[in-house]
Amino acid sequence: xxxxxxxxxxxxxxxxxxxxxxxxxxxxxxxxxxxxxxxxxxxxxxxxxxxxxxxxxxxxxxxxxxxxxxxxxxxxxxxxxxxxxxxxxxxxxxxxxxxxxxxxxxxxxxxxxxxxxxxxxxxxxxxxxxxxxxxxxxxxxxxxxxxxxxxxxxxxxxxxxxxxxxxxxxxxxxxxxxxxxxxxxxxxxxxxxxxxxxxxxxxxxxxxxxxxxxxxxxxxxxxxxxxxxxxxxxxxxxxxxxxxxxxxxxxxxxxxxxxxxxxxxxxxxxxxxxxxxxxxxxxxxxxxxxxxxxxxxxxxxxxxxxxxxxxxxxxxxxxxxxxxxxxxxxxxxxxxxxxxxxxxxxxx
Ligand code: ZN
Numbered sequence: 001x002x003x004x005x006x007x008x009x010x011x012x013x014x015x016x017x018x019x020x021x022x023x024x025x026x027x028x029x030x031x032x033x034x035x036x037x038x039x040x041x042x043x044x045x046x047x048x049x050x051x052x053x054x055x056x057x058x059x060x061x062x063x064x065x066x067x068x069x070x071x072x073x074x075x076x077x078x079x080x081x082x083x084x085x086x087x088x089x090x091x092x093x094x095x096x097x098x099x100x101x102x103x104x105x106x107x108x109x110x111x112x113x114x115x116x117x118x119x120x121x122x123x124x125x126x127x128x129x130x131x132x133x134x135x136x137x138x139x140x141x142x143x144x145x146x147x148x149x150x151x152x153x154x155x156x157x158x159x160x161x162x163x164x165x166x167x168x169x170x171x172x173x174x175x176x177x178x179x180x181x182x183x184x185x186x187x188x189x190x191x192x193x194x195x196x197x198x199x200x201x202x203x204x205x206x207x208x209x210x211x212x213x214x215x216x217x218x219x220x221x222x223x224x225x226x227x228x229x230x231x232x233x234x235x236x237x238x239x240x241x242x243x244x245x246x247x248x249x250x251x252x253x254x255x256x257x258x259x260x261x262x263x264x265x266x267x268x269x270x271x272x273x274x275x276x277x278x279x280x281x282x283x284x285x286x287x288x289x290x291x292x293x294x295x296x297x298x299x300x301x302x303x304x305x306x307x308x309x310x311x312x313x314x315x316x317x318x319x320x321x322x323x324x325x326x327x328x329x330x331x332x333x334x335x336x337x338x339x340x341x342x343x344x345x346x347x348x
Pocket of ligand 1: 038
């Protein structure tokens, strides 16, 4: 099958590769339609590793996908051939201790698309467990279906924050995940979300959503902006979505006493936290690693029309131009949010 293969750091090829397509009794086979280009895919391309996950052999990229079911296993009752679906890319060991606790995202045995050594799905077909495959409601497009995966991270962050209606939140970092956290937080009941970044074009895209207030930290300090917005009380919730070590210095200054700091962005190196500042405000600290039990909720929220992710899709490439899409993503154009690759030209 022809797939987008990361041969090694800095080298991509669109070429034939043997991928397993045997459908087990609980699996479905999917004709892939749309795949989003994720920051992690780009990081593997440019750095060859994320933390302890190192690309040691050619690996197919891509994990944010939608498609159409073309075959179902003998035991599958919930899905049928022709169903339009999106897929949760992380499959845990179903009998593991983490899975039994409901925290399957942190199962040490989880197998996650395009995380070495597991192949991703930038290819015409993939086989996946039916239990991790979700039917798209008729009003959700393939493009939106491929946005469910990154939006699920925003949803997990909002769930971890334990939002109370009316809360004021801050999101540090206006990348795709930052914006999706802001949208999930608003859908979860926040009255407003301040989002900070240096990038004016990114902030402009975020600011088109009602309820999102852009803070350009090239022009104004976040501490000052939050003080003004909250009468010097601080934000109820602060989401860290940049992963930038510098951003961690201000987190406990912008959160209110008794508020929550939710860490989502993954710094590449260990980062120091101001523990005395956190303790003196009795800040609740939460962390987010991917998501668990949230994919279907993310999908339903998109289907409800309460969250429109279409404005975040800023570029679409045909499969033949996948390498160009990755080069574009690696160049980090400030006006790009989410690039997608179309494997199939089927409408919808
Ligand atoms: Zn992703």
